[in-house]
Amino acid sequence: MRMAVLIASVLVAGCSSTTGGQPERIEPIPPSPSASSPSATTTAPSSPTPTAAPAPGAAVGDVLTWIEAGAPADTAQFHEATREGEITQLGDDVAFTTPSGKTTCMTDARRAEGALACLVGLLDPPPRPADAYGEWKGGWVDYDGTSVAVGSVHGDPGRFTAGQGPELPYGQLLSFGDYRCRSDAAGLFCGNYANRSAVKFSDAGIEPFGCLQPVSAPPQIGEMFRC
Incomplete structure (x- = not known):
């Protein structure tokens, strides 16, 4: 008899957690969204492209990145030069002029293997060397990458007998060969990607x-930089 009373007590305790005569259903706990949601994954933000033109002494990587951020210009529009109203087709060579008119540039694949030459209206050009003979052009700049x-x-x-190339508007990027040039109100910036150098x-x-560093200028050259 005492055994029957004990069994009945156990049955009553087991049923005390039911609702309306039915066992209570235990819902599983959903996983935390932070553990499964793709939106919870974070990535390190990339460095923003500088908006201001590179300052003197800037790292060449930053200069090239800034140049590349320019709006691409149609290179096909820069294969001609104009002088006194006469247009000369330049073939594969390119020619362009900054909006200020202070810098005009042109390549010459026949004589300089496509190297870039620019006529710059320098306020303080290098003086004519004592050993120079002929017509001195202090603002003539040759840039071949090294x-x-x-x-x-x-x-x-x-x-430049053919004249000047079309205007390269400020903010636009012109790509040709190993060169990329971006026009800006602060000046014309050109980079040579084969040698990772740049010039303003x-x-x-x-x-x-x-890599361009000042070196002793050779005969008949005003100033020289070399990698």
Whole structure:
């Protein structure tokens, strides 16, 4: 008899957690959204592209990144030059001029393997060397990627006999060969990707970046930078 009373007590305790005579259903706890949701995954923000033109001494990587951020120009529109109303087709060469008119540039695949030459209206061009003979052009700048020569002797306009190329508007990027050039109110910035060097052309002076360092100028050259 005492055993029957004990069993009945156990049955009553087991049924005390039911509702309306039915066992109470225990719902599973859903996993935390932070553990399964893709939106919970975070990535490190990328460095923003500088909006201001590179300052003197800027890292060449930053200069090239800034140049690349320009709005792409149609290179096909820069294969001609104009002089006194006459247009000359340049074939694969390119020519362009900054909106200020202070810098005009052109390549010459026949004479300089596509290297870039620019005529810059320098406010303080390098003086004519004592050993120079012929017509001195202090604002003639040759840039081939590994060197920059500022000021040289030219008996004639050379490649610029054809005149000047079309205007490259501020903020636009012109790509040709290993070069990328972006026009800006602060000056013209050109980079050579094969050698990871860059140059700023402006009337205030020529500013090299990257591996380009000042060296002793060879005969008949005003100023020289070389990698």
